[in-house]
Amino acid sequence: MRTSLELAAGLELSGSIRLEKKLGEGGMGSVWTAQHLALHTQVAVKFLAAHMAQDAAAAARFQREAMAAARIKSPHVVQIFDHGVSPELGPYIVMELLEGETLSAFVQRHGRLSPAVTARILTQLCRALSKAHAHGIVHRDIKPDNLFLVDSEREAFVKVLDFGIAKNLRDETSVTSTGSMMGTPHYMSPEQMLSSKHVDLRADLWATAVLAYHCLTGGVPFDGETFGAVAVAVTQAQFVPPFAQYGVGSPALDAWFARALSRDLGARFGSAEELADSFVQLAAAAGASPALLAAAATLSTGPGLPAPTFNGVANTNGGKPVARSLVPVLAAASAVALLGVGTLVLLGSHDTPTTPISAT
Template sequence: MEGQRIAGKYRLARLLGRGGMGSVWLAEHLSLRTPVAIKLIDVEAAKNATARARFDREAQIAARIRSAHVVKVLDHGLTDDGLPYIAMECLAGESLRDRLSARRRLTPAETAKIVSHICRALSRAHEVGLVHRDIKPENIFIAREDDGEIVKILDFGVAKVTDALAITGMDPTRTGALLGTPYYMSPEQARGLKSVDYRSDLWSLGVVVFECLTGARPFTAPALGPLIAKILGTPPPALSAAAPGAGIPVEVEAWMRKALAVEPDARFASARELSEAFMVASGVADSMDRGSSAGLPDGKPPSAVRPPDGVWETADTVALPSGDGRAPVAAAPQPPVAATPQPPVAAAPQPPVAPLSSATGPGAVAAARPVAPARVLVWAVVLLAIALLAVSGVLAATLLR
């Protein structure tokens, strides 16, 4: 298909990857001469009405979410053969799966950026009634932009619309279907319940965080049945046991237990709360130069209650140490400056402060201080001099008469 034109506007350059429903190609916009990514559905998949509807919904849903942390959909239409395509922004970088494959695990600070950015995207999606339902390292992309990195969510193909009026037409991800990658499915997804909501995404993100910190998934099994049994009835292993030498703070252990709680009501109440709690638990919020709340989505201290819905900023708040993943360069320590010795200065003795008397109530402004004897003597001399002057004046007036 290399060199093929799509809808008279794009020319396919090379294959970037294949998925369960189709392929993604690097392409060129013919009139703008700019690179784009074209997602094409497979011919066989296009014959399936459900698969085709899912493909179309992915474009509609991604276009609705206004976030720098969701891959941008630029165009959607049909090829000359009548197959749907999606034109998306062309990203340079790697998926989280690729990074974990190369490095096995990430530091708490690096994981904090993943959490912060993904929670921004999830918050926007949840605000408009969308549940992704397939959060996993393959659908998290770490894109290089300018001198830094930004994390984006891909593939809303299995997203669930919780707002019935949001998108009309058939829901190809019908309620009760077992959708999503099994290792990252929430307990309610594994049960096939109708009550799957945004907290399912938070559980899946907890599994992603576990894998980032330890290099392993919390729940594994040789078959789907035993895996679901573990997800529903086995507590996740301790992070310290899964990665003994990773130096994971003990506070993150408590965070993980809440993130992976079986019952949705026992989890974090929102993506924002989950993100804030991880910033504090991992120590990132307390170690940044910008203060104890640095790294939080809106710069405010975390709250134990569910925050009100609102608009989040889209700028990075927790930066990876560097674009290539290296640790930040520490400032060179400065030699201490020897202080010039100064002669000690004796403090002037202060008169004792009289305690408040029992008659002085709580509203009293100040307690009475004892008057120094020298001050009494001075005032006595002054008053005596004034009296003598007055007497002298009276005698002088009398003699002049």
């Protein structure tokens, strides 16, 4: 149980981590930059708020978040260095400090992305998902705010963030109750709408397809001004595909979306690899040559500027969004998860929500 000791710059954690600066704070906890004294590098440290630490389910999810991300061991998943419970400071996770911006911010800054750029993003995301699914881990909250584009010598590298509500299919001791709902409504599959406890990897593949739609159009396939309206749209699985709606992509890519977002689970893609490979081939056929697909690797991210987050990322782009219909709910990589469990934000028909919901 945490004592009255308050988090502050200069405090040391587990003998090797010295806190430097608080990046953000909210209902769920706080994120700090810190110096790893043994590795001689900066890291990000995520703390669970004291009142959340008293909630057994919240504390268990916090621990499982660290364990899930650490178990996957993919270069496309944020790296976990350590986690534990400090008697004075409570539960914590030590992870790599990233520089770049979220995919959400990238789309806001660049506008609609080409099929070639989208293919590059999906390929890296699906590499991470393939690793996760091989370990029986379902992320359950794939969305633009949980994909980070690391600026590595002007070549963006995709990192998957926030395994806070991930499900381990091989762990029978679930903290998700039957019938509960967890995730971000616009990115949830019909089966996840019904029960987050019983989803499998296909929920992540559905969300990946919604993310691809967002990259190409700046919107989402299933929308509504209330949660109920979004739920009805998702469960009906009726949408206007990108080419038919915006002339983006091709009729063949529209067919890809029809399969990826089918109500029939058996009709969908069977793996992350299959989903990504199919998209890459169709993107090439839609006019993106192999050379263009290779060039799409150099996604130019903006300059890294400090921004609060609860996803383990400290430095994000501070550039202004482009003038278009997509209205940001919060600043890029802001403390969305810090708003607290149970928060739901639904915007107008042209806006994309970023806040996840969680019911326990």
